[in-house]
Amino acid sequence: MEKVSRLKHVRVRVNGKEYEDVIESRMLLAHFIRERLGMTGTHVGCDTTNCGACTIIFNGRSVKSCSMFAVQADGAEILTIEGLAKDGKLHRIQEEFWNNHGLQCGFCTPGFILQSYWFLKENPNPTEEQVRQGISGNLCRCTGYQNIVKAILEAAKTRVEVPAMM
Amino acid sequence: MLEFRVIPRSFEYVSPSTLEQALNYLNEYGPNSKILAGGQSLIPLMKLRLASPKYVIDINHISDLDYIREDGAWLRIGALTKHHSIETSELLRHKTQIMSEAASLIGDPQVRNNGTIGGSLVHADPAADWGAVIIALGASLRMVSASGERIVNSDDFFVDSLTSAAKSNEILAEIRVPLSSRSGGSYAKLERKSGDFATVGVAAQLSLNSSGVCENAGIGLASVAATSIRARKAEAVLKGKEPTRARIEEAARAASEDSKPTDDPLRGSAEYKRAMVRVFTERALSHALSRAKNME
Numbered sequence: 001m002e003k004v005s006r007l008k009h010v011r012v013r014v015n016g017k018e019y020e021d022v023i024e025s026r027m028l029l030a031h032f033i034r035e036r037l038g039m040t041g042t043h044v045g046c047d048t049t050n051c052g053a054c055t056i057i058f059n060g061r062s063v064k065s066c067s068m069f070a071v072q073a074d075g076a077e078i079l080t081i082e083g084l085a086k087d088g089k090l091h092r093i094q095e096e097f098w099n100n101h102g103l104q105c106g107f108c109t110p111g112f113i114l115q116s117y118w119f120l121k122e123n124p125n126p127t128e129e130q131v132r133q134g135i136s137g138n139l140c141r142c143t144g145y146q147n148i149v150k151a152i153l154e155a156a157k158t159r160v161e162v163p164a165m166m
Numbered sequence: 167m168l169e170f171r172v173i174p175r176s177f178e179y180v181s182p183s184t185l186e187q188a189l190n191y192l193n194e195y196g197p198n199s200k201i202l203a204g205g206q207s208l209i210p211l212m213k214l215r216l217a218s219p220k221y222v223i224d225i226n227h228i229s230d231l232d233y234i235r236e237d238g239a240w241l242r243i244g245a246l247t248k249h250h251s252i253e254t255s256e257l258l259r260h261k262t263q264i265m266s267e268a269a270s271l272i273g274d275p276q277v278r279n280n281g282t283i284g285g286s287l288v289h290a291d292p293a294a295d296w297g298a299v300i301i302a303l304g305a306s307l308r309m310v311s312a313s314g315e316r317i318v319n320s321d322d323f324f325v326d327s328l329t330s331a332a333k334s335n336e337i338l339a340e341i342r343v344p345l346s347s348r349s350g351g352s353y354a355k356l357e358r359k360s361g362d363f364a365t366v367g368v369a370a371q372l373s374l375n376s377s378g379v380c381e382n383a384g385i386g387l388a389s390v391a392a393t394s395i396r397a398r399k400a401e402a403v404l405k406g407k408e409p410t411r412a413r414i415e416e417a418a419r420a421a422s423e424d425s426k427p428t429d430d431p432l433r434g435s436a437e438y439k440r441a442m443v444r445v446f447t448e449r450a451l452s453h454a455l456s457r458a459k460n461m462e
Contacts, residue, residue: 028173047213048213064277137273137276
């Protein structure tokens with residue numbers, strides 16, 4: 001049996017780039033992304049798996065990175081908010097959050113955008129009700145959700161018109 | 167940088183790639199260890215330091231525990247299957263709608279993307295949804311250990327609040343659901359808000375014979391006792407009888423008597439919950455009945 005240790009070597013691909021580090025087993029993935037990788041777009045809001053501000057895409061699935069250990073990411077492929085814009089051009093979901101004023105203070109926004117990214121891949125042509133269900137794991141204290149829902153519905157439409165964008 | 171963070175106690179982490187390896191670790195570390203599946207209960211508990219295992223055995227690298235298969239008269243579901251896979255499985259939508267429905271009501275989308283049916287069952291939270299569902303379905307659970315395996319009936323699986331029948335050297339490997347034709351089910355959940363634990367959850371599965379008589383009725387209740395429980399009096403009202411509207415109402419009243427809720431400041435009084443067990447049992451049974459009829 002392999003020797004166990006509280007320190008672990010991890011190698012992970014984040015936004016297309018490979019990173020390696022030696023970390024404590026108990027380090028949470030959200031803290032790893034923020035403090036070791038220096039990508040502070042992933043926010044820690046409630047730290048109790050409720051608010052969704054720490055949402056990232058982990059091997060193609062949206063997850064709450066405050067509720068995973070960084071060691072679990074060994075060998076994984078991760079997308080954070082920093083990886084969404086390409087060549088200085090915002091992703092269509094980011095565009096639509098901007099166009100529809102889908103944010104005020106912006107703290108929850110990275111989580112909402114990544115959850116929307118996963119949701120629209122699963123459900124490219126959603127109803128408003130489905131959008132509301134799809135973002136039920138994310139909390140926003142500013143907007144009352146109206147403009148967030150509008151932004152996601154608009155992003156879904158943009159996709160139909162410009163299929164090459166995703 | 168001064169920052170408030172919620173961090174678990176230190177532990178040693180292993181990530182076996184086969185079930186055999188995982189069982190060997192479990193044999194060695196026993197009660198000092200915890201199995202990490204989806205982590206959506208374990209990690210929050212560890213962050214709050216309500217659980218502080220010395221060893222965490224991550225089973226996510228074991229590839230043959232994540233599947234949904236039809237096998238003759240049984241459905242076999244690997245313990246590592248995510249709630250989201252159950253929610254979106256075409257096979258389950260046709261065979262056991264109660265499972266698709268229950269899965270869609272668990273936590274929130276991100277939690278369903280990570281959480282697993284096996285992890286939820288072994289965690290044995292009385293407020294969780296799967297316990298009531300597997301009781302209603304009469305499912306059984308395949309437990310494996312280094313020394314062999316055994317099958318545990320869903321009725322014997324929930325021992326107490328947060329305590330399942332899994333021994334410290336065992337891993338839940340598979341959930342087996344018996345299939346029958348002319349059978350339909352539904353899970354009805356009362357929650358304060360989207361994503362909350364159930365205030366009351368009712369799982370109902372009805373099987374009809376060719377003349378429409380109820381051959382079998384399975385009713386499981388969530389969040390209204392120290393464990394997920396079977397509503398036996400309610401089932402007895404329906405078994406061997408035609409499930410008329412009056413009988414469904416009578417069964418719903420019986421389910422309310424079967425329940426043993428407690429007052430809680432967050433989700434309401436015992437009296438309120440008992441009243442809601444009646445309402446939600448009626449709803450679950452009505453849906454189950456119309457689905458069973460549609461299976462004909």
